Amino acid sequence: MGKPTGFLEYPRLTSRYRPVEQRIRDYREIGLPVEEQELKQEGARCMDCGTPFCHSFGCPLINLVPEWNDAVYNDRWYEAWCRLELTNNFPEITGRVCPAPCEASCTLAINAHPVSIKEIERGIIERAFREGWVEPRKPPLETGKRVAVIGSGPAGLAAAQNLRRQGHQVSLFEKAARIGGILRYGIPDFKLEKWILDRRLEQMAAEGVEFETEVVIGEDLSVRYLRRKYDAIVLALGAGRPRDLPVSGRGYEGIHFAMDYLTQSNKAVAGDPEPEEVISASNKRVLVIGGGDTGADCVGTAIRQKARSVTQIEILPKPREWNEPWNPQWPYWPNILRSGTSHAEGCERLWSINTVQFTGGYDPWVQKAHLNKVEWTAEEQRGADGSAGRGGATTSGGMSSASPRLRPVEIPESEFELDVDLVLLALGFLHVEQGPLIEQLGIALDPRGNIAVDERYQTSVPGIFAAGDCHSGASLVVRAIDHGRRAAAAADAYLQGR
Numbered sequence: 001m002g003k004p005t006g007f008l009e010y011p012r013l014t015s016r017y018r019p020v021e022q023r024i025r026d027y028r029e030i031g032l033p034v035e036e037q038e039l040k041q042e043g044a045r046c047m048d049c050g051t052p053f054c055h056s057f058g059c060p061l062i063n064l065v066p067e068w069n070d071a072v073y074n075d076r077w078y079e080a081w082c083r084l085e086l087t088n089n090f091p092e093i094t095g096r097v098c099p100a101p102c103e104a105s106c107t108l109a110i111n112a113h114p115v116s117i118k119e120i121e122r123g124i125i126e127r128a129f130r131e132g133w134v135e136p137r138k139p140p141l142e143t144g145k146r147v148a149v150i151g152s153g154p155a156g157l158a159a160a161q162n163l164r165r166q167g168h169q170v171s172l173f174e175k176a177a178r179i180g181g182i183l184r185y186g187i188p189d190f191k192l193e194k195w196i197l198d199r200r201l202e203q204m205a206a207e208g209v210e211f212e213t214e215v216v217i218g219e220d221l222s223v224r225y226l227r228r229k230y231d232a233i234v235l236a237l238g239a240g241r242p243r244d245l246p247v248s249g250r251g252y253e254g255i256h257f258a259m260d261y262l263t264q265s266n267k268a269v270a271g272d273p274e275p276e277e278v279i280s281a282s283n284k285r286v287l288v289i290g291g292g293d294t295g296a297d298c299v300g301t302a303i304r305q306k307a308r309s310v311t312q313i314e315i316l317p318k319p320r321e322w323n324e325p326w327n328p329q330w331p332y333w334p335n336i337l338r339s340g341t342s343h344a345e346g347c348e349r350l351w352s353i354n355t356v357q358f359t360g361g362y363d364p365w366v367q368k369a370h371l372n373k374v375e376w377t378a379e380e381q382r383g384a385d386g387s388a389g390r391g392g393a394t395t396s397g398g399m400s401s402a403s404p405r406l407r408p409v410e411i412p413e414s415e416f417e418l419d420v421d422l423v424l425l426a427l428g429f430l431h432v433e434q435g436p437l438i439e440q441l442g443i444a445l446d447p448r449g450n451i452a453v454d455e456r457y458q459t460s461v462p463g464i465f466a467a468g469d470c471h472s473g474a475s476l477v478v479r480a481i482d483h484g485r486r487a488a489a490a491a492d493a494y495l496q497g498r
Contacts, residue, residue, distance in 0.1 A: 153181025155468025
């Protein structure tokens with residue numbers, strides 16, 4: 001693929017961003033476009049590796065990465081777009097917000113810089129939009145079947161688009177005022193400007209997908225009516241139940257879940273009316289608890305709101321710093337220190353930190369976070385037969401794996417305090433929101449509290465399918481798109497009697 005000696009001749013193309021002092025003044029996208037000649041040169045670095053782990057192992061969508069890399073190198077942009085569109089409904093989104101596990105599993109990553117697959121993907125789809133290749137694809141035949149898709153995040157959008165293209169009448173229901181789910185309300189504009197999402201929604205509307213906003217199924221619209229009117233239902237509800245922090249002082253004002261904060265900020269950027277209680281970091285000492293992508297988004301948002309200071313803590317130990325170009329855990333995702341674009345904008349980061357309690361003064365607002373340091377030690381486990389062993393996964397032969405189960409142990413006399421005005425809990429998500437909809441549908445849940453599905457993405461109730469985080473747990477946007485496509489294929493087979 002590409003140029004046989006390209007990976008030897010050309011350096012890796014690295015992403016470029018607007019200067020920090022400029023971008024923190026607004027919410028516009030921070031990434032800079034790349035010249036097509038640079039993308040062609042990067043496509044030349046894709047080697048004829050024989051077994052392309054980038055799409056067979058690293059990408060949930062099984063994107064045909066080597067094929068469109070080769071097409072870009074040979075200046076066949078339309079062909080590259082055709083190969084990209086075969087597997088991905090929204091490459092303009094994954095090309096911006098996906099962490100790119102495909103690059104971690106690139107064969108070049110064994111001992112060199114991997115191909116910048118994400119930049120090439122973004123370049124292809126933006127060229128396709130400029131050339132007018134991305135047009136509505138209406139179905140050649142109408143089946144007369146009606147499908148309700150509930151939830152408009154990446155899984156719901158992918159399912160709705162594919163089902164409509166199969167000729168079914170599709171109604172997409174969203175409880176919020178605008179379509180997009182976490183893409184619109186959870187991801188800040190400086191990572192994904194919303195005109196990019198709206199551009200794709202216009203295509204879907206032209207294809208015949210019906211959008212219904214501000215509708216809560218089970219309250220505004222009865223489940224009984226839904227079952228009677230639609231031949232199949234696809235649930236794409238996300239994993240909306242956040243993980244809380246049950247410590248003393250949690251009830252003080254000024255302590256919020258990260259997604260509540262990000263949602264309100266995104267609405268403000270969009271010009272939506274302000275709520276009665278405004279969550280703002282302006283001139284505040286902000287503490288972000290949780291070191292993942294959601295926490296990083298809170299950091300970038302707080303900086304743009306002109307916070308006085310921003311500190312991000314994580315209970316897990318600091319990953320090892322890695323400055324080599326290759327992946328030390330190829331083809332798996334490496335456990336190494338990663339600093340996002342928001343961290344480069346000004347943030348103190350602390351690891352192995354446990355939150356003990358919050359305290360305040362006479363008013364109801366939080367004033368201090370009481371913390372201590374922890375160290376992670378291997379925890380001895382005992383099996384059912386009473387034998388001692390290390391915790392963790394076991395192999396098929398029953399032997400303990402090399403990774404023991406670790407637990408945090410508080411370090412004596414390591415307590416310290418931070419003055420805080422705003423605390424944002426970015427601790428991940430537990431499972432789908434288990435409200436009236438799930439109860440009235442009567443579908444089964446798995447032990448983790450998510451919607452249980454079989455290998456066809458069908459729930460315990462025939463004709464009702466589930467896609468994305470509501471059945472898998474919180475995961476990547478790219479995996480949600482894949483689940484949405486697979487659930488759509490299963491629902492189509494059910495409707496067609498196959």
